[in-house]
Structure formats: structure tokens, C-alpha cells
Amino acid sequence: MIRKPNPISQLARFALTGIPQDAVCSVDVTNQCNLRCHHCYFFEHEQPENLAVERWRAFFDKLMAEGFPFFSCTWVGGEPLMRQEIIEMGSKYFRRNMVVTNGTIRIPDWRHVNFKVSVDGVEARHDRLRGAKTYQRIKRMIRDAAARGLRVGIATVLTRENEDELEHFVEEWKNEPLTSGIIFEFYTYMHGQAEADKLWLNYEERDRVIDRIQAIKTKYPKLVEDTTRTLDLMRSENCRTVTDNCLASSRMASWDVSGNRKQKCILGPKADCDRCGCAVPFFLHSFDEMDPETMGKMFGSMASKYVKYVRPLRHLRSRKRVRVNDPALPLHQISKSKSLEN
Numbered sequence: 001m002i003r004k005p006n007p008i009s010q011l012a013r014f015a016l017t018g019i020p021q022d023a024v025c026s027v028d029v030t031n032q033c034n035l036r037c038h039h040c041y042f043f044e045h046e047q048p049e050n051l052a053v054e055r056w057r058a059f060f061d062k063l064m065a066e067g068f069p070f071f072s073c074t075w076v077g078g079e080p081l082m083r084q085e086i087i088e089m090g091s092k093y094f095r096r097n098m099v100v101t102n103g104t105i106r107i108p109d110w111r112h113v114n115f116k117v118s119v120d121g122v123e124a125r126h127d128r129l130r131g132a133k134t135y136q137r138i139k140r141m142i143r144d145a146a147a148r149g150l151r152v153g154i155a156t157v158l159t160r161e162n163e164d165e166l167e168h169f170v171e172e173w174k175n176e177p178l179t180s181g182i183i184f185e186f187y188t189y190m191h192g193q194a195e196a197d198k199l200w201l202n203y204e205e206r207d208r209v210i211d212r213i214q215a216i217k218t219k220y221p222k223l224v225e226d227t228t229r230t231l232d233l234m235r236s237e238n239c240r241t242v243t244d245n246c247l248a249s250s251r252m253a254s255w256d257v258s259g260n261r262k263q264k265c266i267l268g269p270k271a272d273c274d275r276c277g278c279a280v281p282f283f284l285h286s287f288d289e290m291d292p293e294t295m296g297k298m299f300g301s302m303a304s305k306y307v308k309y310v311r312p313l314r315h316l317r318s319r320k321r322v323r324v325n326d327p328a329l330p331l332h333q334i335s336k337s338k339s340l341e342n
Contacts, residue, residue, distance in 0.1 A: 007299035008306055015313035019288055022253040023071035025094070026266045029080035029087060031257045035102050035131050047078075048258040053085050059259050060093045072096040076266070078257070081105040087113075096298075100155055102130065103138035107145040107152065114180055116155040117142055121162035122169050129161075139176065146177030153180035153225065158277075159187040159199040163209050170216050174223055181225040184213055186234070186277025191270045200275055203236035210235055226279065229291040233282040243276050247284040290314060 014020075031047035033040075051059070064070070073094040075087045081101050091097040091113060101107070103117035120126050123135040145152040154173065158166065173182065186206055187199045201209065210231050217224040217231075233242050246265065248254075254262040263269040267278060286294040290311045296304030 007303045011295060011299055011303045011306060012310045012313065014287075015290060015310040016316060018314075019247060019251050019284060020069050020071070021251055023069040024251065024284065025071075025073040025253040025255070027073060027075050027086075027090065027255050028077060028257045028262075029075050030078040030083040032082050033077060033079040033102070034082065034104060035079070035134065048256060048260065050083070050257045051259050053083075053089055056086055056259065057089055060090060064093065070094050072098075074098045074100060074266075076100050079105065081108070084108055102134070103141050104134055105141075107141060107150060109148060109150070111150065113151070115145065115150060115152045116180070116183060117152065118157070119154045119173075120157055120159075122165050122172060125162050125165060143177060146179055151180045153178045154182040156182055156184050157187050158184060158201065158209060160201050160205070161199060163201060163205070166209065166212055167216070170220065170223070174220055178223070181223050183225045183279055185226075185279035188267055188277045189272040189275035190267075191272060193270070201277070203239070206234065206277070207236050225297070227283070227286060227291060227293040227297060229286040229289070229294055230279065230282045233285055234277070239276075239282075240274075242281050242285045243273050245285075246273065246276075246281045247288060248278070248281040249273075251284070252280070 028047075030050055032050075070093050073091065073096070075091070075097065079102055080087060080099055082105070087097075087099060088108070088110070091110065097110075097113045098116060099110075099113055100116045100118065103119070107115055117138055118130070119135075119138060120129050126135045127133065142152055142154075156169070162169075170182070186201055186209075189196050189200045193199075213224065213226065213231060214228070217226070217228070232238060248265045252265065254266040256262050264271060264273070265278075266280060267276075271278075283294065287298060290307055292304045292307040295307050
């Protein structure tokens with residue numbers, strides 16, 4: 001449905017205008033899941049009823065008639081592959097698509113989609129968080145998808161419980177057929193979640209883990225999907241610049257299972273922005289800065305070579321940033337145990 005434009009022309013447009021409003025989207029495909037993971041944000045919120053596929057089609061058609069940008073969409077849940085008909089229909093509206101799945105359902109033959117399978121540690125740790133005997137099943141599903149030529153990788157949420165296994169985890173997965181690598185992010189503190197205090201890495205701990213991820217990225221540059229700039233923005237000295245001006249909140253469209261705009265962001269209203277570890281706002285910020293490595297992830301290696309020529313267009317931008325958490329507390333005033341209610 002969407003004609004894909006030249007990546008260099010897209011690059012120039014983003015340089016001149018920044019990230020267009022609602023160009024980056026997420027859809028909660030279903031309120032159902034075949035697992036109940038201890039650290040999942042989704043079921044911390046009350047979920048409305050699922051929207052029927054024809055109502056989603058009418059919804060996207062209406063957006064198209066209104067000139068909606070339809071640049072990128074991440075399909076999440078629940079377990080999104082439990083309602084494949086929604087993604088099969090809806091992904092045709094977007095230029096770029098990612099599905100984040102728990103990997104227990106066979107991955108469909110969608111060559112226009114980038115699949116990320118959630119894996120949160122080595123086998124014993126992962127199975128404790130997500131359910132007994134899911135780990136080996138996930139490995140089989142990833143190998144099967146790669147054998148069929150699909151783009152498949154891993155999304156890993158780092159917590160206080162699994163960070164000590166980081167290097168072991170990478171060594172175990174480095175030789176698996178991950179055609180789109182590993183995205184590392186950190187657990188975002190969820191108010192009211194029983195295990196939140198045990199899972200959240202404070203900023204000092206997170207900085208040390210980022211050093212280790214950077215070392216892994218140096219050793220296995222094709223394995224780690226996080227760009228160097230995105231990781232740097234997650235550091236304690238930089239992260240509030242991102243979360244206090246959060247593009248995931250101000251520029252991104254996130255819809256729940258009924259097609260309603262979600263409060264705050266993809267993670268929902270209980271997410272603590274001051275303790276955000278989600279990769280999305282940091283990636284968007286580095287994208288908005290026109291970091292060459294980040295632009296290459298979005299538009300291809302050729303685009304990254306042209307960044308230096310189009311980056312000066314950024315100075316012509318007229319739109320103002322929206323501060324979503326103002327005023328901000330300095331990091332040193334944020335206690336490791338204090339609840340930061342907004």
C-alpha cells in the first residue's frame with residue numbers, strides 16, 4: 001500500500017524537519033499472551049477489548065486519508081503472533097515493520113518484517129522469568145526462521161537479576177543465526193509492579209553494564225544492534241536530556257488493543273520516566289541528532305555516508321521541543337529506593 005521512497009530523500013527530509021509527528025508508531029495487537037513474564041509491563045495495566053481486524057483496517061484507511069506518515073511500526077502485545085491477521089493486514093500500510101514476540105509461536109513468512117524475539121538471559125534465568133522450557137523452544141523457532149531467510153534477532157531486557165550473565169549470554173548466542181542481531185535495553189521501573197525494586201538497575205549499575213555492552217560491541221560489532229550513540233545517551237550523565245524531552249512521548253503514536261492512544265508512551269502510564277531503560281526514546285534521540293550509525297540502521301549504509309552532507313539542514317528546523325517532565329531532578333537526588341511518583 002505504501003510506496004517506498006528513496007532513502008537519501010528520506011534522510012534529507014528528516015534532517016530538515018526532524019522526526020515527523022506520529023511517523024514512528026506502536027500497536028498493541030492483542031490483550032492475550034500465552035506466557036506471564038515476571039517483568040512484563042503489559043499486564044500491569046488494565047487492558048481494553050481487542051479491536052476486530054476490519055475495524056483496524058478502517059482505522060488505518062482513515063489515517064491514510066488524513067495524510068498520516070506511516071513510516072515505522074512496532075507490533076507488540078500481549079503476544080502479537082496470537083493475532084497474526086492484524087499484523088498481516090496492518091503492516092502493509094507502513095514502510096518499516098518490527099514484531100516483538102516471545103518466540104514460542106512459529107514465526108510467519110513475512111519477509112518485509114524484522115522479528116525480535118525476547119530472550120532475557122541464559123536458560124535457567126530466562127525460564128524462571130518467562131516460563132519453564134521456553135528457552136530451547138525459542139532457539140528452535142529462531143533457527144527455523146533464519147533457515148527460511150527471515151530477518152530475526154533478539155531483544156534482551158537487562159535487570160539486576162540477569163546483568164551478571166551478560167557475557168555468558170552473548171557467548172551462547174553469538175553463533176546462532178541471528179540475522180538482525182541483539183537489541184539490549186534496561187528494565188523500566190513500573191509503579192505497582194511487585195518485583196520492580198529487585199529488577200531495576202540504578203544509574204551507577206547501569207553505567208557499568210553499558211561499559212560491558214560497549215566492550216561486547218567492539219568484539220562483535222555485527223551482533224549488538226544498539227548504536228554507540230544510543231548507549232551513550234543511556235548513561236547517567238546524558239539520560240535525563242532524553243527522558244525530559246522524550247520523543248517517544250511527544251512524537252510517537254502508541255495505540256492500545258482498541259486503537260486508543262496510550263497514555264505517556266508504549267510502556268503505558270505506570271512507567272517511571274525518570275527510571276526509563278526502554279531503548280526506543282534513546283534511539284529516537286540519536287536518530288533526531290542524525291548520528292551516522294543510527295541513520296545507517298534506519299536507511300542503510302549508503303545513507304550513513306551522506307549524513308555529513310545533509311546534517312546542516314538541522315539548523316533550519318523551526319519546531320520546538322516539548323519538555324514532558326519539567327522541572328527535572330538531578331540524578332544525584334534520585335534515591336535508589338525512593339518511589340518517584342509523577
